[in-house]
Amino acid sequence: MLNVFLRKMKSFLLYGTPFGEVYTKICDLMHHLKYGFKERNLKNDKAHLKYYLTKHYHIVEKGLALPEPRLGFGQPKILNVISKASQYESLYGADGLIVSIRKTFSDYLKFNEENSFDLPSSFELAVTEFISEGSHDGNGGLKHIQKEFSSTLDLQEFRDFAQGRVSVRDFSSETISAETIRDIVDIAKSAPSVCNRQGWKAHCYSDKLKIKELLSYQNGNAGFTDVIDKLLIVTADAKAFTNYESNQIFIDGGLFSMNILLAIHAAGLGACPLNTCYPYFIEKKVKLASEIPDNERLIMMIGIGSLKENYTAAYSPRNPTDEIYVAH
Ligand SMILES: Cc1cc2nc3c(=O)[nH]c(=O)nc-3n(C[C@H](O)[C@H](O)[C@H](O)COP(=O)(O)O)c2cc1C
Secondary structure: OHHHHHHHHHHHHHHHOHHHHHHHHHHHHHHHHHHOEOOOOOOOOHHHHHHHHHHHHHHHHHHHOOOOOOOOOOHHHHHHHHHHHHHHHHHHOOOHHHHHHHHHHHHHHHHHHHOOOOOOHHHHHHHHHHHHOOOOOOOOOOOOOOHHHOOOOOHHHHHHHHHHOOEOOOEEOOOOOHHHHHHHHHHHOOOOOHHHOOOEEEEEEOOHHHHHHHHOOOOOOOOOHHHOOEEEEEEEEHHHOEOOOOOHHHHHHHHHHHHHHHHHHHOOEEEEEEEOOOOHHHHHHHHHHHOOOOOEEEEEEEEEEEEOOOOOOOOOOOOOHHHHOOOO
16 A cells, blocks of 8 residues: 555656656766766777767768868877777677778778878878778778769659658558568668767567557557557667767657658558657666667657558648748
8 A cells, every 4th residue: 555655656756746857857867977988988888889989980981071071181080990990890800880990991091092192101001901901891981972863752752752641540450571660670770860870779569468568658659559560669879979969869869760750651551659758767667668778768669550541640730831941
């Protein structure tokens, strides 16, 4: 009896009062400080090292993509990445990340050579040695794009596509294969992210009972829980971000989620984003129930189902563009 009362009091305090909001914000911050990485004091943690390296080699990658890259730019940064990449490689092997770094630095040398710029010989030797120690035959550095092939849609076609997506809450009973959802995630990972960090994840659930259990924590699925065929929980890894990037986890996670919604639409399926605006203690419960590691933050859930031949959706009218678009 006392236990139930205490649980109700706790829930009320954490959910229904300003104290609850402050507590959740404090937990947000504590979570970020616990898992984010510190640039100047990098822990020997695979994920931290991976995200740090991604951030820093991408600085070189994007430097090469400027209209007029500065000849010989970024040498101290490159040496630092080589040192950390070698540490990573000796611990975890030469995975795709290392291949991309080698390809980027190979493009960097090529760029300087093509412009007849003499790099300091000790620097050039260090970079050449690093590149020659493994494969640099992969993605990274620069890609060359022809304007006429840069997009396969015109603006009107994209307007029709984007405006054709709606939140669907009325699905048919046809099941969707796990392969299709995996494919959707494969497409959605083309979303942009801060310094190409890609800290996102998409956890997929198919078991009806599990979906029901996970949705019991969510406050916006009443009336259509049972028709959801697949449930995605989109998360992002706090380990991907530095101490000064606490908001970025939700921005990158949101962009990834939007791409998932568009890919679902392109696949001819229906989806409804479902908020995860929980107080922190509920987020913890959801992570436990869904076997999501503590270092990830919930971005949103997405209920997915097949479309009926005819269905209705909430109109959700949009505000006039003049209220949104501000010309300066
Ligand atoms: C992050 C997020 C959380 C949402 N949560 C819910 C929810 O819990 N339940 C629901 O029925 N709809 C939810 N929606 C759907 C919105 O109501 C819907 O996107 C909005 O009205 C615009 O309509 P449209 O998606 O059909 O264009 C959510 C949307 C977003 C982006």
